[in-house]
Amino acid sequence: MPNLYVALIHYPVVNKRGDTIASAVTNLDLHDISRTAKTYGLNSFYVVNPLQDQKALVQRIISHWTTGAGAVYNPARRSALELIKISDSIEDVAEEIKSIEHTYPKIVATCARRYPSSISFERFRNIIDNGTPHLLVFGTAWGLTEAFISQADHVLEPISGAADYKNLSVRSAAAIILDRLLGNTR
């Protein structure tokens, strides 16, 4: 069985000019990526944001759909948003996974650019099939910082479309990547 965790990072990421920033949470990132994670059988989806007000916002959205009016209105949405765990940092996520798996996860960064060290989707499918826990990391805003990417254990190759346009939303990228890694058609 593939042993995969997913995290959406709001810090450290870069803005349009390349400055390192903490980004604001986008409501539909939470809904779309948790629904995708649920579709592909993942047990958790970590939302990483160190800012107190942003973490409170995420908690409020989750609560609406898991224990509030939304849970009654749309149970399918509840079962997706229940996967979300809020965390201050990628280090905290790694510690939490270690407490479950008794080993630290390998960190796999995603990026729209190709690196000399990028691994292919096929290779990554083979790697996660062996059961070692891996944490697949998506960046918000203009993406993960170079420092973060250079420290990751692997960088996944970019999504190849038919065109030379490299500007998918993180919601779409996460959907395509999880389908390529875990979809039944592969």
Added chain:
Amino acid sequence: MPNLYVALIHYPVVNKRGDTIASAVTNLDLHDISRTAKTYGLNSFYVVNPLQDQKALVQRIISHWTTGAGAVYNPARRSALELIKISDSIEDVAEEIKSIEHTYPKIVATCARRYPSSISFERFRNIIDNGTPHLLVFGTAWGLTEAFISQADHVLEPISGAADYKNLSVRSAAAIILDRLLGNTR
């Protein structure tokens, strides 16, 4: 070359109770699906909504990113949103495609449910490779009506995840389906 058009339908779709409704436009549907369409080399993305105020809203969003402040701020977003064409009905979309292609497109409905007549992704890839224009249709809200689906030329098989959860957002479903049909890895 695959000859594929994509439409996002706001009428006729169903609500939670199965009633036929016209749904409201979601801003991120426009952004995400146009970016996905651009990634996979499509030339247009039809947004179908018969309501005047909703069409005006779509036009306002497109204008902001294609001629307004957004076009300067984010040219990559402009080149995606430029693909959007607003239409009153699927019949109007079919007529517009006929004016380009000199033949009506075949209509292919998407749905999270499997039908006896559903065609596989592999079969659909083969069909569009022969150059006949096809219009792939996504429903908003709780999806396309049964009447619409029964009148389509084909129904595409549902996305198979690893789990039994059938509740992707239309943004994520469009991303996965276009990747399965047009992605370079296939």
